[in-house]
Amino acid sequence: MEDTDLRLESSLWVGNKRYRAVLTGWHFNWTEVDKKNRDKKTISVPVAEVVGVEKGRVEILPQKSVEDTDKDFTVFYVKRSSSGSSYGLLWTLGRTQFSCLSRVLRDQWAKHLRTALKTHSPLRPNKLLVFINPFGGKKKGRKIYHSLVAPLFELAGISSHVIVTERANQARDHLLKKDLTGFDGVVCVGGDGMFSEILHGLIGRTQQEAGLCENDPTVMLQPCPLHIGIIPAGSTDCVCYATVGVINPVTSALHIIIGDSQPLDVCSVHHATALVRYSVSLLGYGFYGDVLAESEKYRWMGPLRYDFSGTMVYLSNRSYAGTVQYLPADPLLSSPRDRTRCLSGCSVCSRSTERLFSNSSDPGISLNVASCLSFCVCPGEWVSVEGRFRCVSLTCMSSSCPKSPLGLSPSAHLADGTGDLILVWDTHPLGFLKFLYRHTSTQDRYEHFHITTKLGWQFDLPFVEVHHDRDYIETVSRSGSQQHLAERGTGQEMTNDQKTTTPFLCGLCCSKAPAVSVWNCDGEILPSREILCRIHGQLVRLYARGIEDGTAVHNCSEENDKCERGYT
Numbered sequence: 375m376e377d378t379d380l381r382l383e384s385s386l387w388v389g390n391k392r393y394r395a396v397l398t399g400w401h402f403n404w405t406e407v408d409k410k411n412r413d414k415k416t417i418s419v420p421v422a423e424v425v426g427v428e429k430g431r432v433e434i435l436p437q438k439s440v441e442d443t444d445k446d447f448t449v450f451y452v453k454r455s456s457s458g459s460s461y462g463l464l465w466t467l468g469r470t471q472f473s474c475l476s477r478v479l480r481d482q483w484a485k486h487l488r489t490a491l492k493t494h495s496p497l498r499p500n501k502l503l504v505f506i507n508p509f510g511g512k513k514k515g516r517k518i519y520h521s522l523v524a525p526l527f528e529l530a531g532i533s534s535h536v537i538v539t540e541r542a543n544q545a546r547d548h549l550l551k552k553d554l555t556g557f558d559g560v561v562c563v564g565g566d567g568m569f570s571e572i573l574h575g576l577i578g579r580t581q582q583e584a585g586l587c588e589n590d591p592t593v594m595l596q597p598c599p600l601h602i603g604i605i606p607a608g609s610t611d612c613v614c615y616a617t618v619g620v621i622n623p624v625t626s627a628l629h630i631i632i633g634d635s636q637p638l639d640v641c642s643v644h645h646a647t648a649l650v651r652y653s654v655s656l657l658g659y660g661f662y663g664d665v666l667a668e669s670e671k672y673r674w675m676g677p678l679r680y681d682f683s684g685t686m687v688y689l690s691n692r693s694y695a696g697t698v699q700y701l702p703a704d705p706l707l708s709s710p711r712d713r714t715r716c717l718s719g720c721s722v723c724s725r726s727t728e729r730l731f732s733n734s735s736d737p738g739i740s741l742n743v744a745s746c747l748s749f750c751v752c753p754g755e756w757v758s759v760e761g762r763f764r765c766v767s768l769t770c771m772s773s774s775c776p777k778s779p780l781g782l783s784p785s786a787h788l789a790d791g792t793g794d795l796i797l798v799w800d801t802h803p804l805g806f807l808k809f810l811y812r813h814t815s816t817q818d819r820y821e822h823f824h825i826t827t828k829l830g831w832q833f834d835l836p837f838v839e840v841h842h843d844r845d846y847i848e849t850v851s852r853s854g855s856q857q858h859l860a861e862r863g864t865g866q867e868m869t870n871d872q873k874t875t876t877p878f879l880c881g882l883c884c885s886k887a888p889a890v891s892v893w894n895c896d897g898e899i900l901p902s903r904e905i906l907c908r909i910h911g912q913l914v915r916l917y918a919r920g921i922e923d924g925t926a927v928h929n930c931s932e933e934n935d936k937c938e939r940g941y942t
């Protein structure tokens with residue numbers, strides 16, 4: 375249908391005020407008109423952000439009520455407000471009840487608006503498969519879904535098949551084996567672990583159907599056709615925070631309803647000739663591996679277990695010997711140190727789409743896995759580093775979360791086909807504390823497109839390196855070579871503290887320093903230490919749009935003169 379066919383204009387009343395309402399193809403605007411026919415304030419809502427249109431005077435929350443009047447219709451739409459911090463925007467459900475002069479006109483408005491919203495947001499889901507983890511986070515998944523999300527899905531005409539999980543990996547197995555015909559997307563209600571199940575199920579299913587072998591890191595994996603929605607109800611909710619900007623079930627539900635689409639890079643992790651897992655947020659050895667291993671003992675603490683374990687692990691003052699090899703990405707694409715951020719509509723990610731899906735541009739395809747584990751197969755390209763590390767982390771995105779608002783790599787991109795490798799060399803305990811403090815502090819903030827820090831940038835420390843990687847390998851083992859620490863980390867000879875393998879404050883919290891750590895892969899401990907990773911650009915799509923710039927919120931409401939895009 376042409377946009378001109380959707381155009382409609384008439385007087386409408388909200389309460390006793392008269393408005394001139396106009397539906398163009400893309401926007402629905404209503405402007406108050408005073409008694410002298412002068413325009414006053416305008417409210418403008420993009421049609422793509424209209425959630426639903428109901429005949430009569432309808433309310434949804436706290437309970438649904440319908441007054442079936444002849445000349446009225448109610449429009450529900452996305453309304454934005456600041457989240458309190460400057461990071462991301464909260465979305466709530468806006469609602470306006472309109473009255474028309476006749477029933478015929480009312481029916482015309484309802485029909486035109488419904489047609490327009492379908493035309494302008496083609497990815498809106500009709501049918502969703504929803505998995506609820508009843509035990510995630512504070513164990514409120516069921517309540518969050520039924521009280522906050524289900525009424526919105528119903529309003530938007532989405533039918534959902536809900537499965538409350540009874541065991542770990544049920545959602546993954548369902549996606550791998552059961553009939554998924556008719557579903558537009560899969561929604562998980564839970565935390566990063568639940569998201570990871572959906573990720574594994576959908577990627578696995580897609581490769582099975584395409585006849586591709588996931589174990590082979592040289593294979594170009596097939597992007598998943600189904601979208602993933604995340605209703606946050608977990609402990610860290612990092613994937614939700616880093617792709618939406620807030621941890622808020624209503625905001626996430628609204629992104630799902632309007633069919634937002636955010637591609638996401640995924641890292642496949644291999645050991646020997648097998649796929650071990652996929653990762654999007656954190657593949658971390660050393661500190662983050664130890665924090666996860668320690669935190670498993672304190673599950674009963676809920677989300678606080680990470681802070682408690684973080685403190686315990688910090689006090690144990692561990693570092694580990696190992697070797698990391700990586701293939702650097704093209705520095706012209708972007709840099710993890712450029713202090714920009716990946717926001718909604720990011721141009722770096724958009725430009726990457728073409729590059730990623732043209733087959734010729736991926737030299738990583740020719741890797742030989744067996745060789746990779748022992749030496750570099752692309753001389754001159756692969757970089758190898760060896761030494762003692764506090765932590766080695768790889769992330770495909772910023773991995774910001776409430777515990778680390780800037781994230782592990784604040785300037786990383788969600789969908790540029792690269793990952794950031796952060797090497798924190800062994801250093802004095804106070805130096806490492808500074809790094810942890812900088813990257814977990816809530817005081818640092820983003821300003822329009824650039825990151826400014828009051829405390830100092832987390833990568834501006836002499837023992838921290840950050841690299842931008844296309845594909846890379848990591849092998850971590852105990853090499854016993856401690857000299858590298860002095861050579862690369864601080865440029866000075868190692869101190870006694872650094873040389874010793876005895877933990878700092880030993881006896882207060884642990885008795886013997888372990889020789890090796892474990893890999894934390896998005897909150898799961900990996901069984902292998904020697905791993906090979908490959909970044910698969912834009913392998914999955916989320917019902918999200920990246921982080922909207924919180925500083926662009928207009929301070930406008932229905933009382934102000936101009937209000938665009940439903941900002942409040």
Ligand SMILES: Nc1ncnc2c1ncn2[C@@H]1O[C@H](COP(=O)(O)OP(=O)(O)OP(=O)(O)O)[C@@H](O)[C@H]1O
Pocket residue numbers: 506507508509510511512538539540541542543563564565566567568569571607608609610611897
């Ligand atoms: N019914 C269930 N019983 C037990 N475990 C489950 C169930 N459903 C899902 N799980 C598992 O629980 C783990 C944690 O779930 P989730 O991510 O939702 O919560 P969380 O508190 O954020 O945990 P984490 O921070 O460890 O990821 C997931 O890895 C998932 O596989």
Ligand SMILES: CCCCCCCCCCCCC/C=C/[C@@H](O)[C@H](CO)NC(C)=O
Pocket residue numbers: 565566567609610611612655656662665666680681684685688773774775777778782810814894895896897898
């Ligand atoms: C001295 C105290 C230090 C406290 C450290 C607290 C931990 C900070 C968490 C930042 C993690 C950001 C990356 C997210 C990773 C998720 O994939 C994963 C699963 O939810 N979360 C964790 C904590 O491993």
Ligand SMILES: [Ca+2]
Pocket residue numbers: 639769770771786787788789790791792793
């Ligand atoms: Ca990326």
